[in-house]
Amino acid sequence: MSETDIGDTGMTHAGQAGITPSQTVGPYFNIGLTPGDRYGFTALVGDDLVTEDTVGDVIRIEGRVIDGDGVPVPDAMVEIWQADGSGRYSGGAGVPPPNTTFKGFGRAECDLDGRYGFRTVKPGRVPGPEGKEQAPHVNVGVFARGILRRMFTRIYFAGESANNDDPILALVPAERRGTLIAQHDGTVDGMPRYVFDVRLQGEDETVFFEA
Amino acid sequence: MTTAYPRDSLKAHPPYLAPAYVSTRTRSPKRPLVILPHTLSELSGPVYGHDSVLENDSDLTKQHVGEPLGERIIVSGRVMDEDGRPISDTLIEIWQANAAGRYIHVVDQHPAPLDPNFTGAGRCVTDAEGRYKFTTIRPGAYPWLNHPNAWRPNHIHFSLFGPSFLTRLVTQMYFPGDPLIPLDPIACAVPEKDRERLIAKFDLETTVPEWALGYRFDFVLRGREHTPFEEPHDE
Numbered sequence: 001m002s003e004t005d006i007g008d009t010g011m012t013h014a015g016q017a018g019i020t021p022s023q024t025v026g027p028y029f030n031i032g033l034t035p036g037d038r039y040g041f042t043a044l045v046g047d048d049l050v051t052e053d054t055v056g057d058v059i060r061i062e063g064r065v066i067d068g069d070g071v072p073v074p075d076a077m078v079e080i081w082q083a084d085g086s087g088r089y090s091g092g093a094g095v096p097p098p099n100t101t102f103k104g105f106g107r108a109e110c111d112l113d114g115r116y117g118f119r120t121v122k123p124g125r126v127p128g129p130e131g132k133e134q135a136p137h138v139n140v141g142v143f144a145r146g147i148l149r150r151m152f153t154r155i156y157f158a159g160e161s162a163n164n165d166d167p168i169l170a171l172v173p174a175e176r177r178g179t180l181i182a183q184h185d186g187t188v189d190g191m192p193r194y195v196f197d198v199r200l201q202g203e204d205e206t207v208f209f210e211a
Numbered sequence: 212m213t214t215a216y217p218r219d220s221l222k223a224h225p226p227y228l229a230p231a232y233v234s235t236r237t238r239s240p241k242r243p244l245v246i247l248p249h250t251l252s253e254l255s256g257p258v259y260g261h262d263s264v265l266e267n268d269s270d271l272t273k274q275h276v277g278e279p280l281g282e283r284i285i286v287s288g289r290v291m292d293e294d295g296r297p298i299s300d301t302l303i304e305i306w307q308a309n310a311a312g313r314y315i316h317v318v319d320q321h322p323a324p325l326d327p328n329f330t331g332a333g334r335c336v337t338d339a340e341g342r343y344k345f346t347t348i349r350p351g352a353y354p355w356l357n358h359p360n361a362w363r364p365n366h367i368h369f370s371l372f373g374p375s376f377l378t379r380l381v382t383q384m385y386f387p388g389d390p391l392i393p394l395d396p397i398a399c400a401v402p403e404k405d406r407e408r409l410i411a412k413f414d415l416e417t418t419v420p421e422w423a424l425g426y427r428f429d430f431v432l433r434g435r436e437h438t439p440f441e442e443p444h445d446e
Binding site: 017018019020021022023024025027029031033034036038039040041043044045053067069071073075079081083089090091101102103105108109112126127128129130134137139141143144145146147148150151154158165166167171172176201202206207208209210211 | 213216217218220221222223224225226227229232233234235236237238239240241244245246247248249250251253256257258259263264274293295300304305306308310314315316317318319322327330331332334368370376377379380381382383397398400401407408409430431432433442
């Protein structure tokens with residue numbers, strides 16, 4: 001095959017083919033994505049985002065994934081993507097923010113009670129649309145058997161005055177905004193604990209985004 | 212609203228609710244999704260480069276003392292965006308059942324044998340041209356409980372990142388000519404005209420004589436529009 005041949009996708013020229021459709025992660029994703037120490041295959045991504053030189057206040061984010069019957073989802077995976085404490089995203093050009101190895105990405109599988117958790121830092125504010133700043137938030141992807149396409153949401157933090165003029169929260173109907181706000185609830189090992197439940201469906205369904 | 216990636220492309224994805232796939236019924240949102248502008252939060256994304264991945268991570272037949280049973284295959288292809296630009300240095304992770312249709316996962320109790328020489332997990336990073344290659348064995352079909360006599364077609368699970376949090380994709384690759392595909396509510400949740408892009412092509416060119424069958428499978432991730440995203444337009 002030549003370098004210019006783009007293969008067997010059926011494309012006649014660039015842009016003719018659509019994107020590759022999504023499929024569920026199914027019930028067995030942990031073999032490849034969150035293996036822990038169970039399979040002799042090492043995890044590349046975990047649920048602890050804090051490195052020695054990470055800038056920011058260390059926090060714990062915990063919650064449950066709950067389905068439309070109110071039943072915890074024991075086979076979901078939660079991924080997070082966030083800026084560090086001073087509002088710097090890693091990645092982009094492939095380099096971490098200056099002077100830190102903070103990656104900003106985490107992955108956790110739910111336990112049998114549908115619980116997930118991350119050790120991370122509280123993110124700083126990042127640029128938003130039209131020159132406005134966004135309130136501190138964590139970007140979230142939820143995957144599971146029965147979820148054909150990543151469900152996409154955000155975690156904001158209770159008690160942040162910046163929430164009041166966040167340009168994204170402003171797009172969410174006021175009565176549903178609460179589903180995006182993690183509540184401060186005590187501490188875990190000295191870290192402030194923020195609780196964020198993901199309700200896939202139902203009365204208090206979490207706000208999900210189409211991006 | 213500020214949009215860097217065309218949203219129209221998302222029509223290729225299955226809907227959240229596909230009633231024939233029973234577990235979507237309680238795991239799909241019922242409220243309207245909120246349309247999100249593309250900000251730095253969506254346009255940035257994690258990078259896991261060549262330093263994260265070991266050479267043997269992409270050869271699932273060499274992770275144990277002995278060789279796994281089954282039909283040895285080489286799955287290779289390219290990762291591109293929808294404008295045909297290669298996506299280099301991006302992480303691909305895979306997992307799959309063994310040749311007997313059994314996952315090593317503790318929840319999988321399908322009465323087919325585990326293979327002590329097969330874990331079924333692998334990963335690699337694309338090269339400068341967006342190319343990737345895995346050596347593995349062809350996974351078997353297996354039954355599931357979605358409906359009476361339900362069987363999943365042979366498939367390999369793929370997880371890809373691409374350049375941003377928005378290009379993240381998890382999908383499944385199927386094999387050509389598999390009679391189970393049209394009966395599978397997961398594959399069939401994808402719009403019919405887009406479903407074909409989930410099926411690999413047998414490829415004699417990448418077939419290694421007296422060693423392994425070659426299959427080609429290319430990925431197309433969302434691509435950024437050429438117009439600068441700073442330029443707002445109404446939708």
